[in-house]
Amino acid sequence: LLLLLDARFQADRMYATTPLSYAVCYISAGYFLHDLVMCTIRFSLEGPLYLTHALVCHMAYTFGAATGFLHYHGAAFLMWEISTPFVHARWFMYKAGLANSKLYVLNGLAMLSAFFGCRIVWGYVGSYRLVTDVLRERFIEGSLFPLGGTVGYCLIAAIMNTLNTYWFYKMVVAAVHVLIKGKKGAEVGSHKDE
Template sequence: MHDPFFVPASSFVFGETIKPLCDYLSLRSLPSHIHEILFAFGVYHLIFEYIAPPLSSLFLSHRYSKLSYESKLRWNMHCASMVSSCTICALALWTIVMDDERRNMNLIERLWGYTGAAALVQALATGYFLFDLVVMIRYLDVFGLGMLVHASSCLITYTLGFRPIFNYYGCVFMLYELSTPFLNIHWFFDKLGMTGTKAQLYNGIALLVVFFCCRLVWGAYSSFNIYRDVWNALHLTEAAKMGSNNDEMMRFAGDRSLPMWLVVLYMSGHVTLQALNVFWFGKMIAAVKKRFVKTEKKS
């Protein structure tokens, strides 16, 4: 499926300008999507800096104005995160359902293939992670080193996808973000003085269910699939790597190599993230249970 995003004329000029650097870095599909990355970065920067603060002050002045400097920064970041997670999940689901080329990819195409719609999802995610990294660097004292490392690793991983590599799986792992809106709402409830309310409890239950299904069950299943594809690809002959007749889908494939450093980077990242998901799930259960017990005591 072709990229449905509007392409401004200036993007062709900019794409051609950065093409030599992208070719040198083996990011062959990046020039075709650099405008989407910059667009997403700009949108989230505007939300964080110029939209969330005044709108929050206007509609929630009795709460937002009383927040500390650090809490206001986190509030603005949660606003950008809310828009990003809802948008990227909707787009990822739409691509999974509507992109017939992507759905019918074989092993070779899942690793080195490319469709414009799947790359759009990847580009918008990259734009958000670029924004996230900039914020983490600017306010390192507020968000901490751990969040800086997270932002850096996500940006590197999704940028490397423009080799292209694992273009098929970009949409798959973006569905992790289905739990993020519930997490943001949970945080907002605390800041709005709604800690321990039934609304927060119901949202907490939804958060646990969605997190478990999307990150633990779907995440483990998808990680197994990508491990299997990588294992099979590492045992392919050079002739077998040419097993695709779709020239359009493979137009950025290059030599169809799978460097060991790239395998280690992706695989170790997935193992680490799955371990973190289990850890975070335990923390979420404890947090929701704590608030529920407090509510019961009050009644």
Template sequence: MLVSLLQFLAPDSIPKLADHWPTIVASTVFWYALHIAAEPFSRRMFPKAFNRLSPRHQEQWCIRTVSFFHACVATALSIPLINHPVLADDPLHGYWWPAGQVFAISLGYFIYDVSHCAYNVKQEGFGFLLHGAVAVIASLLSYKPLYNLYAPTVLVTEISTPFLNIHWFLDKMNMTGSTLQLANGAMLLITFFGARILFSYYWSAKLYIFAYQLSDQVDMLTRVLPALLLLTLNALNFFWFFKIVNAIVKRFKPPTHPTKSQ
């Protein structure tokens, strides 16, 4: 199975990848450069908050800065591609060069992201590493090309990421439990549930049905791999949604006052 997967993702089996290598490389370099620039910028703009953080949390600050900007870019560029007629004309092998460029920008980010998750796996957890790896593989499928109609719907779920990162930044700026964090927390829950649960599950179901209908036309890996990737992302999103709810509830839960006897 592993050998088949490696052959399936070998460079010579991804013909459209060569058309987007410059953008993928430039994007990867850009996100690394932004990570490097985030430290001196943050020291100057947020000296009280950033300078008192531990080296580990300073690194996290820079990672989340990059994540914030990528999410804004990916969302803005992906929304116009949803149900785009060029891609919808052939849901299996549809390809459009401008869409490939959008996917290349995000692929560069996912390469950056998965490298940091691998390096900091003890702190970040295996879930984030798995998410990054799945995102890289899913991006590569766009250049076979396969299922490009559904690729923008995955990137659009990044709409919740800026609110997630702002929530973290507010904690580190001693604004935990503030009105601003409450408003941001509400937006985080709305966008996460709306995009990563409702919207994502709807489009995943459409892909599952479409892949099932192809059972007599394509090989099993072509049908099963995208479904497994989406299933993994959806499971992680479901798990993270309840962790986010629990974290927000803890921040805004009224403190309990001890009784006189206590």
């Protein structure tokens, strides 16, 4: 959030960097490398969508860390992860046998709200800014930003928004089963039973 509010990053979303922005990119690249390894090892449990998510995120943050490009957007897309604590809390409550509790339902509603706000609303706005920034940069004579980066980041935006939209749809379907059709939380709980 500090990077997003920094005037240097608002003025130059393509090339502005600070030691903090490099740290964010390095830590994120490392985190998503770990995520990629875990999704590969546990492929039968995680599946191709989580593996794709981990790979795309690792590539994006590694590119930013290695080149110094797009640090503003790197920070902006980390805001998507605001929903993650609710996802983990849901899993812990499920494993603790609390899937039929009011706390589980409230956490689920908070998770759904955070996911919608951060990954859908902010995600589409951020992706629009990213795509327009990299496409605009293509038409600036002497631009340092590579063509492969332009194509890659446009694809990344499309892939990530598709994944997030699909996951949000799945969350809404599960919420409908719990809230409207009267199914218990345990019946639509986490299928990742580890």
